[in-house]
Amino acid sequence: MGGKTTHPTLLEDFPQPPRRRLTRVITCPRCAVENPEQSRFCNACGASVAPESEPAREVRKTVTVLFCDVVGSTQLGERFDPEILRDLMARFYAAIREPVERHGGTVEKVIGDALVAVFGIPAVHEDDALRAVRAALEMRDAVAAMGEIQARIGVNTGDVLATGATQGESLVVGDAVNIAARLEQAAAPGTVLVGEATWALVAHAAHGRRVEPLAAKGKSEPLVAWLLESVDPLAPGHRRRLDLPMVGRATELGLVRLTADRTAQLRRPHLVTMLGQPGIGKSRLVSELQHAEQATTLAGHCRATASASPLEPLVEAARAAIPDGCFTEPAVAALMPGDPEAASVTACLADADNAGTVDLSWAASRLVGAMANAGLVVILFEDVHWADDALLDAIEQLADRRRRRSLLVICTARPEFVDRRTGWGAGANTLSFALERLDDAETRHLLLRASPGLPAAHADRVVAAAEGNPLFAEHLAALIAEHDPSVGLPRSIQVLLSARLEALPEPEREVVSVAAVAGREFPVAAVEALTGRDVKAELGRLAQHELVVRTGRGGRREFSHTLLQEAAYGLIPKQRRAELHTQMASWLDEQHGSDAAVGDHLDRAYRLRAELGLADEATAVIREQAGTRLATAGRRADAMGEPVRASLLLERALDLLPDRSPVQAAAMVELAAAGWNLLPRSERSRLLDDGADRAAQLGLRALELRARVLLLGASDGPYDDRRALDETNAALRELETLGDQRALAAALCTRAEYERSLGHAADGLASTRRALDALRSSGDDAVWALAIMGDMLTASPVPVPEAEDVLTELMDEFGLRPTFRFELLRGQAALAQLGGDDDRAWRLLDTARGLDRDLGRRTGLYLSGTETSMLLRARRYEQLRGTLLPYLAGVERLGRPDAPVARAALVELEVRLGNLDAARAAAAGLEGADGYEPLTRSRMALAELHLFEGDPERALACARDAASVAAGGDWLLLNADARLTLGRVLTGAGDPAAGEQARSAAELYAAKGYAAGVAEAESLLR
Ligand SMILES: Nc1ncnc2c1ncn2[C@@H]1O[C@H](COP(=O)(O)OP(=O)(O)OP(=O)(O)O)[C@@H](O)[C@H]1O
């Protein structure tokens, strides 16, 4: 990405092909000294350098030249007997000649001990450069294997003048040759140095590193060189079209680069969205940005086919940041130095398939955010029109402009994306634009580069037909080159691509069809399994036609363009398509593919068969299996804390599953549970009612009970905790004998909440612990149980230090997942305050708040509940107001049964601040409060209010009420609070019974381990 220093003007950014001056020199075949163009004899050694008598045909062409010389030949002469040396050298030449010939190169000559080979003479191949580097590596290894001698090798590409082909030997002259010789001389023994021009042609396939520029004799500028290490054995012969020079798009590139500059300057995230028709050049533009110099660039691709996790592209991008792509703690920590979350980030990313989306998104964002603190990071998401909503949410969060980080997020999408996500990119830090068609001049330019041999007349036709779509132009040109150029040109890109694919020989076509069913990116093993044979050769040929390319991931290939996959898919007859999808599903199943992916293939197979009118037994079986797999995937997604994805999968499953089948009944209940906060209450009740009935008819008692327990909380109307608890208990008694851990855990959590709200916190705690055990054994998401654990511990008679130990242990067990940690942190903060460690308490609360924000959730209600009670205990009334008012509004809007607790807090706040009118206003409605805690707290608040109003009698009545309601349950703190209030009211009335209440409050506080409470109660005694 362009910082101003390296990119003075935008246009300079476009790589120009190196234009080497064609030096007409004649290199002496004997001593390699260069002689002026007209020389007949070498100036140095006198050998003949003149062209042979016949007038030589001269051709100018681009070739790759390879020099290979033996190291230290003089010393070799001293070390070896001449006869042995002769044998050795003969073996040396054989060893280095063989790879040259095998890769289609020509051994030009031997100069001294150096062998000069040329790739591109007599015939030019499209992949000469790659052939040369492959040969060079094989030569290097062959010589090394000989043991006794070492070689050094230099390779370079450039324009040369080749002459004298008639004699069977040609003379190559040109700067390129000299550079190759210099590279060879500069190479360390046993290594290969590659020149810049060659590297540019093989970089897609070769591995190596850039070396210090070489100061070369007789050259004004130092030579750039690369130390070649290895070459991908299966890399396509030449570069993808992506690497052809970019045409046009200067303005668009400029826009993005300026946005990058702005991102870096302001240290604020920015979001750029590029929209455009298929083939218009979105990916090409993005790839241009990928070679950014002053930024770390990460990329993730969205795919049309189902993946295991909707956040896969984000994980892919994060993985790109790690040198070997393996999320280990040292590797992650190295990217986020000093960040205490490195372990947690590693845990989430390394187990991406099992971490929920919220945790994954948090982890990736944290990692990328840390990197973007150190410098500009560009993260590219291609084809977000296929992205899951969860990913789009995560992207928007990454680009949240309130964060301080130099992060530029770039997305590409087809135009219809804007209809799907209307508010996308509407912020003050966003830029969206459409890529328009190239103009005719640009299209022609592109064609000339892509197909240099295309006759002008054809080029005109292609330019006219392509309508400025570069992909269309490229493939049209290829079609003309491959076939009779007089054929009519296809009128649409789909037809065009289909025509190219249809023209493939049968074995390649078969491979393409199978691959198309597997996806844009496909595992080679799947294609081999489905075709029942080795397909390397076909894939090689497809790669040569640039239809299929390698991907970064081993064992996989991808269609070079999505439209190719779509076209290939479209060519398969529906019946065959259905078969292939079924086979693909079985293959994936054998490979332990995700239920979502298997179900997706089966679903497609079923739909195709239905379209074909195949209403047979097999179709029904496929349909049911599809539904079952999608239902399993949905259930799992919910267990992982992904309700949205779970609901979508379950809805699809319900569409497929046969009526009155057990899976259907289960899917209904799962959908109600997953969609608890997404579906309207009536819909939830309908699903549960229906699910329970069907489960009953099918004799699925555990399912039925689970549905009924959930239904207790889903129904409208007044909450009757006692009745609900009785029913839950009845259900639980049965569930315990049935062994369904998931149903058991859900019922136990429900019971715990009823128990707690009826005042039995110790029972609630026991139920929560049992729920946690059930969740552990079923492998389900424990977040529900963890979320209520802190409240249970705080309310229960368990002393603070012991309660803290429980949370510490749970933190060790679950803390690496941030969503779990958040819940535990809330409890820890509350307990730390009770234990008297205020600093720690507020720190923990801050950590929880920061985590919640980073998790991108908008559900601050739990946290404000914890914060409200902490501020109240700390008597920080001014600060309390800011938290309490929105909290109160929130719980009252939701009609939560504990809303009066918050209202009581407001009354206390106003009384303590001396605002009588406000206190009275706040107390309105408190009289009708019901339930253990709400009733106790409202009576306490009213007692305070009446005392303040100067009505000690009513105050006393309320305080007595509060104390007796509290005594009906085992909440220690609530009991102590109520007695303290009563004690205070009695003291005001001069009643000696006050001391007893205060003492009893002090004892209860002491039993809980709440020292500040003890002190306060004792102060009343004095
Ligand atoms: N400005 C350009 N200069 C040179 N080549 C280009 C340019 N734009 C596109 N191309 C080439 O055209 C082909 C199609 O472009 P690309 O793959 O970027 O399209 P796309 O917009 O990403 O399509 P899709 O929406 O289907 O992914 C590629 O081979 C690409 O290299």
Ligand SMILES: [Mg+2]
């Ligand atoms: Mg693209």
